[in-house]
Amino acid sequence: FPLFAFASAFWLARDPRILMAMLISMGAGMLIMSGILFAEFTIIGQRGGRLSWPYGDLTPGNYLAKAGLPLFCVLVALAVSARTKIAGLAALVSLITIIASVLTGERINFILRAMAGMLAGLVHKPIWSRYALLVSVEVVAVFGVFLLKPAIGNRFVTTFIEQLPVHEASPYKRVWNGAIDAFYTSPVIGIGPDNYRLLCPTISADNPDVACHTHPHNYYLQILGETGLIG
Structure with a gap:
């Protein structure tokens, strides 16, 4: 686009x-x-x-x-x-x-x-x-x-309003957590563009506070997780 x-x-x-x-x-x-x-x-x-x-x-x-x-x-x-x-x-x-x-x-x-x-x-x-x-x-x-x-x-x-990511039960915060896990996995170069939807279930398999979607519903967190600090 x-x-x-x-x-x-x-x-x-x-x-x-x-x-x-x-x-x-x-x-x-x-x-x-x-x-x-x-x-x-x-x-x-x-x-x-x-x-x-x-x-x-x-x-x-x-x-x-x-x-x-x-x-x-x-x-x-x-x-x-x-x-x-x-x-x-x-x-x-x-x-x-x-x-x-x-x-x-x-x-x-x-x-x-x-x-x-x-x-x-x-x-x-x-x-x-x-x-x-x-x-x-x-x-x-x-x-x-x-x-x-x-x-x-x-x-x-x-x-x-109820789903705003300001509390732990927010579904959006659970999705955001997946992008944060992806960033911690490879903080410098990231896990690769468009890889969040493919790798989230594997990366966050042991984290009960993560819900994996096709994208983390936050553009900046997606860039951070997929391209790291360089991106």
């Missing part, structure tokens, strides 16, 4: 034709993914507070938050500064996709999109009344989802 970001900034986005093709493909993918997520939510609902279509895993919101983020920022910027018709369409699409992010139950991906969108609107010479209206509508829409589906609101607020 960092390589994609650099390639977009210094190579792909410098050609108007490639840039437009990228934005169109991002838009199509973002709308298709949102439609899939709305369909899953309507047909079978969430599983454990999360959605899983179309890949079968519990992180479909990654696509909206990563592949669709550049276009989402452009849409928000247009919604608060462009002509009325274009602004209205951009605002509608951004609203639909941000609600889809809420429905996935993926809190960090939702926060990433929400904060990035608001920042993009701020730096693009917004019409302040329109900016305030857009933010208000999206906030009301999100809280509307929380009211209609209390389980979603509970996951984003109550459960999040």
Whole structure:
């Protein structure tokens, strides 16, 4: 993903034709993914507070938050500064996709999109009344989802606060402990990039306070454990 970001900034986005093709493909993918997520939510609902279509895993919101983020920022910027018709369409699409992010139950991906969108609107010479209206509508829409589906609101607020890694019983602290064990195993060079998910069960086999996931849910601890002090 960092390589994609650099390639977009210094190579792909410098050609108007490639840039437009990228934005169109991002838009199509973002709308298709949102439609899939709305369909899953309507047909079978969430599983454990999360959605899983179309890949079968519990992180479909990654696509909206990563592949669709550049276009989402452009849409928000247009919604608060462009002509009325274009602004209205951009605002509608951004609203639909941000609600889809809420429905996935993926809190960090939702926060990433929400904060990035608001920042993009701020730096693009917004019409302040329109900016305030857009933010208000999206906030009301999100809280509307929380009211209609209390389980979603509970996951984003109550459960999040209860799981903060400030006590030993926190599930996130148990996952973090695995990255700390990995660091102690090889503090200088680490255990190797992407090796946490493979080696955690072996490294922390004797530590009852560790829960091994595919990643330690903390970017800095993952870098520390996998690449050591050098990384």
